[in-house]
Amino acid sequence: MKPGNFSSSLLRWHDAHGRHDLPWQSNMTAYRIWVSEIMLQQTQVATVIPYYQRFMQQFADIESLAKADIDLVLHLWTGLGYYARARNLHKAANIICHDYAGQFPETLDAVIALPGIGRSTAAAILALSDNQHHAILDGNVKRVLTRFFAIDGWPGKPEVERLLWQHAENLTPIENTAQYTQAIMDLGATVCTRTNAKCHQCPLLQHCRAYANDRVTNYPTSKPKKTIPxxxxxxxxxxxxxxxxxxxxxxxxxxxxxxxxxxxxxxxxxxxxxxxxxxxxxxxxxxxxxxxxxxxxxxxxxxxxxxxxxxxxxxxxxxxxxxxxxxxxxxxxxxxxxxxxxxxxxxxxxxxxxxxxxx
Ligand code: SF4
Structure with a gap:
């Protein structure tokens, strides 16, 4: 399947079946996308929604977040876990106010330099809010790509991750990057799910190697187990x-x-x-x-x-x-x-x- 066909199939599917009414999909500023992306790390959409709404009610913009007492930020995060995410949001909001006059930075390198933002999150923020051409590789995308290309090996291994980034970059279209980014995230979240993937609803079915080999549940390869103390x-x-x-x-x-x-x-x-x-x-x-x-x-x-x-x-x-x-x-x-x-x-x-x- 050519990259252009991959993305156009996905875009058509997304028009008809994608998610279009999540709270962060209205008024898609970099700030609103950023907060949603950070909350969605390690956390399900349904859990995030009420936290996101309360957070936005309290901190409507970067400046109000930067000025807030960290105790209030952590209070609004109570129950979401991984509190370093909240502390980094607060720290990064202060850096943006101080170094960028309160405007979210516009280049990938500048966004990655902020605390708590990795390459995929930075790419998602700029692609979704500004249609910039950057590939993402979050957990959903890793699952779709490891299955579609039948890539063996744990995606956290550097050589596997490198290969996945190559595929992600190759497939991301120059036009409609924002819609494509949302589409591949949605496919992973709603169709190519961790368990019980709904392959018969998938626009990629005909070319998916994991499906063709009846090995969908073998991908992505699990992280090698170690017992924790x-x-x-x-x-x-x-x-x-x-x-x-x-x-x-x-x-x-x-x-x-x-x-x-x-x-x-x-x-x-x-x-x-x-x-x-x-x-x-x-x-x-x-x-x-x-x-x-x-x-x-x-x-x-x-x-x-x-x-x-x-x-x-x-x-x-x-x-x-x-x-x-x-x-x-x-x-x-x-x-x-x-x-x-x-x-x-x-x-x-x-x-x-x-x-x-x-x-
Ligand atoms: S066919 Fe199934 S396994 Fe392959 S990408 Fe689609 S949902 Fe995922």
Whole structure:
């Protein structure tokens, strides 16, 4: 199949069957596309839509995002995961305001130089918002191309990725780049799906090698498996007399950087050890201790088994509230703070535990 036929088949299909009413498809500015592309990394469209709408309501343009408190940005990201994405958006918005007078840069190299934007994302932003001729190679496109050309090998391997970029560039038309980009993304998201591909609805069916060889499910080749380690931690849900829970802000970089989290006790899960740790490290005397079942949170490179410990604080130390990175958090009327996903989950169940619904 010639590249021109590949793209024209895809464009015709997209006119009739593509997605045309996603929130970021109206008023397609570089800023709006950029935010959507970052949110869509590692996250399904249906999950992203409400987050995207709330984000745009709060930050209608680059300047309002740049000026915002990072805590509010992280708050609007709470639950989406991969928080470095939000921190990079905020950082890049500030760079754009400072170095480009608030105008999104217009060249591929300048966009790639911004934090958190790789080659494919930069290409998608410029192709979709400005019809610039750049090829993209996101997860959907990799799936379509590995199947269409029956390319063996994990797409993360440099030699496989190089070959995929060559195909992507070869197939991307000079005209209608924006529509083609949307079309190949849509095909991967709605027809050439990870499981149960709908090949009979596919405009590429007649020339697809994976389909011809009945090997659709063999592509793309999976990443070689490695077992990931398990780490353990104890998170303290310490409530004061007003039923507020103590939160601490994490350092700006690293896991959950800048997010608000629970104190993590470095001790055994015995009542005696927990009391001693709280006294020594937080200057808080605790009692009424409940140790709950561990909760597993999985990162890309390790599992974290969290043992939640619920306790009452009987002396409220004034020293603790003088620290800027510490707050008593009202779980019934939560304020705008970025919370790590398992911390949010624990806070949501906090009241249930207190009232004996969960033990
Ligand atoms: S025919 Fe099937 S496997 Fe091939 S590109 Fe189309 S949907 Fe994907």
């Amino acid at each position: 398990v780490k353990k931690t104890i998170m303290l849900l310490l409530r004061n007399k007003d039923n507020q829970v103590l939160l601490q802000q994490r350092p700006p970089s690293g896991i959950w950087g800048g997010l608000w989290s629970l104190p993590e006790a470095q001790c055994d899960t015995t009542q005696k050890a927990l009391c001693a740790w709280s006294q020594n490290e937080l200057k808080l005397t605790i009692n009424d201790i409940t140790i709950a079942q561990p909760l597993r949170h999985t990162f890309s490179h390790f599992h974290l088994d969290i043992t939640p410990v619920y306790a009452s604080v009987i002396n409220e130390s004034s020293a603790i509230m003088e620290q800027a990175d510490t707050v008593w958090y009202n779980t019934c009327k939560p304020d705008a703070r970025g919370l790590a996903a398992p911390v949010k989950k624990l806070l949501d169940t906090h009241n249930d535990v207190m009232t004996g619904v969960i033990t």
